[in-house]
Amino acid sequence: MLLPAEKELRTVLARFAEARFRHDLQPTGRSSRELEDTSYTLCVMTGTQSVDQALVAADALLERLRADRDGASASIQILAA
Secondary structure (H helix, E strand, O other): OOOOOOHHHHHHHHHHHHHHHHHHOOOOOOHHHHHHHHHHHHHHHHHOOOOHHHHHHHHHHHHHHHHHHHHHHHHHHHHHH
């Protein structure tokens, strides 16, 4: 599975949170479509079939990306020493 770029994953998570908030606050046909669209995108990006699974997978992916970034920084510091 290809990993999504961190920036794009964070953008979709923010769009999902905004759509969910807007729909929960005042549900309309438009807010329902936005929530459905962002939910689908999040599921596709994470390779999951439900929003709950997608959120768990997104957290894990972001943690993995952070760990990879921290590991790369440590390697650079070791090489510089």
